[in-house]
Amino acid sequence: MASHTDRPLPRDERAAHRWLDVRGTRLHLAEYGSGTPLLMLHGFPQHWYAWHKVAALLPQGYRLLCPDLRGFGWSGITARGHDMDGLAEDMLALLDALGRERVGLVGHDWGAHLGFRLCLRAPERFSAYLALNMSHPWPRHGAVLPNLWRLWYTAFVEYPVLGRAVLRHWPGFTRFLLRRQAADPAVWTRTELAEYAEAASVSAVAGQQLFWQYVLHDIPALVRGTARRQRLTVPTLLLGGERDTVVVPSLLAGAEPYADELSVRLVPGAGHYLPQERPQEVAEAVRALFRH
Template identity: 85%
Template sequence: MAPHTDRTDRPLPKDERAEHRMLDVGSTRLHLAEYGGTGTPLLMLHGFPQHWYAWHKVAGQLSDGYRLLSPDLRGFGWSPITRRGYDMDSLAEDALALLDTLGLERVGLVGHDWGAHLGFRLCLRAPERFTGYLALNMTHPWPRHRAVLPNLWRLWYTAFVEYPVLGRAVLRHWPGFTRFLLRHQVADPAAAWTQAEIAEYAAATAHSAPAVQSLFWQYVLHDIPALVRGTARRQRLTVPTLLLGGERDNVVVPSMLAGAERYADELRVRLVPAAGHHLPQERPEEVAEAIRELFAPFAEEV
């Protein structure tokens, strides 16, 4: 098992509905928060700068019948930091190994932000493991250059995160940077976040700085060259997918969500009015409704 830093002494955000455990998963250990012990299992993958608690509002909108599996990605939240393993293929191996550890052959998949990027990788790599996919606030693997290039400036903040020395220093010692991103990336900060939530994610990001920086850097090294080469054009998305975006998302703008239909068997795109980049936080009702819409037909299969 890879060396890791134990951070289990950090207090967890209070949510009496969630049960927590640490699991040995492949080459690492992952912290798992679970809502509901029975029902249709859904693997919920969080984004940056969050962890398992990103799903607490959505969980509150879902009645009995769903088992929400909300792991902290490697090095995030309460999952130990490892020296390596932050490229998408390694994170996909973590997710599949987690399903194996839990004895789950097939589940529904929900991802937000980086978790949604990972979700697409999982669907292309192991489509037989997923009944459907709900992707939130993330472009698909076949972006149109004419939509992406004019909007690259919106990713300015990644320059402060991805570089090995600078990124770790900013994330660890400048919590105001994380707080700014959380407020800047939603349509209505006062309605979206509590002060406690912002403080929690800023503190968590400081603890996870090596993992966060490594995740962004691996994207630069591997994913961007693959996008330029058009590697994904040789692959087809066979998992039924709903891509949900915010009408006022200032990171992944609506124009970046179109253009994947030719590479997918069943892909729909929908915009949530007056919402930004954090749909699980800003519009948990719409996210929960999309979950019921997409996964109810599979309740008897999993």
């Protein structure tokens, strides 16, 4: 097991940083503010800094807990443990280490996929859930099949040798994905694009494994309809981008029979990176869902 990377952290004076030993690795945690605790789960190819715009717009009264998932950002790099069940165990163990019995939950992209897994696995740990730019665990096959072509880029990431090589040595690919998947590519600064391209390179093992474990475990479970035997009891708001080219609006419908309290909203004109493109709307959703 390698230790966390020593490269400089993105500068954000509002964030406090620490590392905690969790399940055989060392997880990096960035924290903002004080008050109602919210566990914030980033997506690919990002890390804790994905939340800096949202954090700047939230008033006092919230404690944002922004971990780097195993192998990403400044967390320890491991060869295994990047499947959703393993990552869920990491986050529950992290909450235990922090002494947090119950928190609010926010997730984006892969972090939102992980958020659904956490809510189904340990609903008693989460007061409510805000999911951003991710389909729920019960997508309709009639909506999934016509949109599979949109995931063409995963073929360059998920396979062990090719995926790691692409992420390590082709930073232009990461920058291309970030620009293409935002409704307005200008939402990214050069510094941000460079940061996340380098992050993808450093986290190549974790990035490739994240996609590959989905192929090995999650896709077969989706075909079998495994999630249909589970029910979402955590109050949930699913927020999507009207112009999201990865998780299109049609993929957000159809969860009502499997959830006690789930609502879906689209942000007009927004793409796949709501925390970056529309941090104000995300902050407003946080304030509405997690009142303190």
